[in-house]
Amino acid sequence: MTDDQRSGCPINLTLEVVGDKWSLLVIRDMMFGNRRHFRELLTKSEEGISSNILADRLKTLLDQGIITRDDDPSHKQKGIYSLTEQGIELLPILAQMSGWGFKYLPVSEELGIRAKLLSEGGPKMWAEFMDELRETHLGAKRRRKAGPSVGERLQAAYERAVAKKGKR
Amino acid sequence: MTDDQRSGCPINLTLEVVGDKWSLLVIRDMMFGNRRHFRELLTKSEEGISSNILADRLKTLLDQGIITRDDDPSHKQKGIYSLTEQGIELLPILAQMSGWGFKYLPVSEELGIRAKLLSEGGPKMWAEFMDELRETHLGAKRRRKAGPSVGERLQAAYERAVAKKGKR
DNA sequence: TCAAACCACTTGTATATTGCAACTAGTTGC
DNA sequence: GCAACTAGTTGCAATATACAAGTGGTTTGA
Numbered sequence: 001m002t003d004d005q006r007s008g009c010p011i012n013l014t015l016e017v018v019g020d021k022w023s024l025l026v027i028r029d030m031m032f033g034n035r036r037h038f039r040e041l042l043t044k045s046e047e048g049i050s051s052n053i054l055a056d057r058l059k060t061l062l063d064q065g066i067i068t069r070d071d072d073p074s075h076k077q078k079g080i081y082s083l084t085e086q087g088i089e090l091l092p093i094l095a096q097m098s099g100w101g102f103k104y105l106p107v108s109e110e111l112g113i114r115a116k117l118l119s120e121g122g123p124k125m126w127a128e129f130m131d132e133l134r135e136t137h138l139g140a141k142r143r144r145k146a147g148p149s150v151g152e153r154l155q156a157a158y159e160r161a162v163a164k165k166g167k168r
Numbered sequence: 169m170t171d172d173q174r175s176g177c178p179i180n181l182t183l184e185v186v187g188d189k190w191s192l193l194v195i196r197d198m199m200f201g202n203r204r205h206f207r208e209l210l211t212k213s214e215e216g217i218s219s220n221i222l223a224d225r226l227k228t229l230l231d232q233g234i235i236t237r238d239d240d241p242s243h244k245q246k247g248i249y250s251l252t253e254q255g256i257e258l259l260p261i262l263a264q265m266s267g268w269g270f271k272y273l274p275v276s277e278e279l280g281i282r283a284k285l286l287s288e289g290g291p292k293m294w295a296e297f298m299d300e301l302r303e304t305h306l307g308a309k310r311r312r313k314a315g316p317s318v319g320e321r322l323q324a325a326y327e328r329a330v331a332k333k334g335k336r
Numbered sequence: 337t338c339a340a341a342c343c344a345c346t347t348g349t350a351t352a353t354t355g356c357a358a359c360t361a362g363t364t365g366c
Numbered sequence: 367g368c369a370a371c372t373a374g375t376t377g378c379a380a381t382a383t384a385c386a387a388g389t390g391g392t393t394t395g396a
Contacts (some may be wrong), residue, residue: 007214008276010269011262017273019189021383028179038344046175050384057230057343065272077343077392086272094179101178102259104233104254105185108176115178123217123291145196189354206373218355223374245363245372 001124017064018090022049022057024097027066027083027090031133032114032154036080037072046111066090082137088130095119095126108162125150185232186258190217190225193263195234195258199301200282200322201255204248205240214279232257250305254300263287263294278329282322293318 006012018024029035029045042054049057058081061067067085073076095118101107102115118125131148134140148156174180197203197213207320210222217225226249226311229235253296262285269275285312286293297318304306316324 006216007279008281010266010272010273010275011197012193012215012269013273014265014269015189015192019187019192020182021187024183024187025180028177040341042344046177047180048174050386051345052347052385053383056382064298067187072274073355075343075392080238089268090270093261093268096261096264098178101182103257105178105181107178109182110174112176123336125238139348141302207371210373218357219374220356220376221354243363243372245361245374324375 009041014093017060017066018093019078020057022053024090024094025049026054026057026061027087028094030054030067030083030087030137031094032151033153034136036082037078038081041081059162061087084134085134085138088133091130091133094125099105101113110158113157117133117154117157121150178213182261185228185234186261188225190221191216191229192258192262194222194225194229195255196262198249198251198305199259199262200303200319202319204250205246206249209249223313229255251301253302253306256301256305259301260291260294260300278326278333281329283326285325286321289318297322 005116017026024047025045025047026041029041033040033044033045033048037040038054038058042049042051058069060066062088065084068082068084069079070082072080097107098115099119102112102119107115118129128145131140132149132151133141135142186195193213193215194209194217197209201212203209203212206222206226209226210219212216226237230237231256233252236250236252237247238250240248261275266283267287270280270287275283286297286319296313299308299310300317302321303310
């Protein structure tokens with residue numbers, strides 16, 4: 001990867017950082033699937049990323065300040081990847097992509113349910129979810145709201161959709 | 169380009185359609201720079217796309233229903249590319265990317281000014297701009313608002329920034 | 337204590353995509 | 367009729383990606 005940029009346009013610069021077919025999927029899995037280890041990201045992704053590509057993307061995202069890596073105290077070889085504030089703020093981009101894809105592309109039922117909820121929830125729900133991510137990834141204190149978190153609600157809806165599909 | 173998809177996830181599907189380094193830049197130029205012809209897109213882009221890549225991306229975007237192509241009555245060889253409703257609705261994704269890039273990446277002053285305005289304007293401004301795009305690209309009738317359009321305001325701000333830079 | 341499983345990657349190689357420059361085939365304006 | 371303009375295409379080199387196998391080390395459990 002070279003350092004020279006094509007232009008100073010914000011959209012172009014953003015695309016140079018996350019405008020490939022894998023980076024945003026890794027971020028997505030960290031956000032919505034709470035994958036924090038290399039092995040989790042490698043084996044639990046829907047799309048089947050290869051290990052060399054994953055290693056390369058994690059390195060780039062580290063260099064860009066979108067994620068950080070810490071040693072896992074429970075296992076000398078494990079690393080824990082966390083989103084930075086900059087990474088967490090990619091959520092609105094993912095949410096908009098998710099909404100657009102849900103509206104116009106052949107999304108599967110069980111994977112579309114989260115997109116639907118996130119789209120209906122709008123910016124307010126996104127902000128709440130970002131606060132939850134700040135808690136899990138940055139250790140930020142958060143004023144607890146009543147009822148299940150956004151993350152829990154999305155996960156529960158997904159599991160209901162999977163169960164429903166299995167019954168058919 | 170093959171037809172098989174990696175997964176039915178809306179984010180993944182969106183990335184498979186516009187998740188490369190050029191497609192969204194072409195859309196950006198059509199939206200914000202009002203480039204409608206092949207030659208305009210080719211020569212007036214900040215980043216310098218090559219003609220084979222541009223031809224390929226326009227074909228893909230046509231296939232995907234994001235743009236349409238009509239013959240230009242003034243010139244037998246010219247085609248006019250227009251955004252479809254599906255293409256126009258990519259604006260919020262571009263706006264979010266623009267805002268994120270403006271906040272975190274080394275954006276140039278004259279190209280950042282539009283990002284700043286768009287970010288400050290928020291979803292309400294985006295909706296207004298999308299209405300303007302529906303007028304120019306889809307021929308939709310629109311209730312005129314008082315004062316300059318969003319497109320005009322963005323363009324004027326950009327030109328002021330360029331003029332200011334030139335004086336230094 | 338030792339083998340099997342697990343961990344985060346790296347390496348090698350085939351294939352696909354991209355970037356660059358030149359070229360084609362036709363149209364328009366003077 | 368010719369120069370400039372139009373939308374692309376072609377050939378080739380450089381780069382990125384995909385897939386399978388391997389590396390060096392750690393943990394688990396009998």
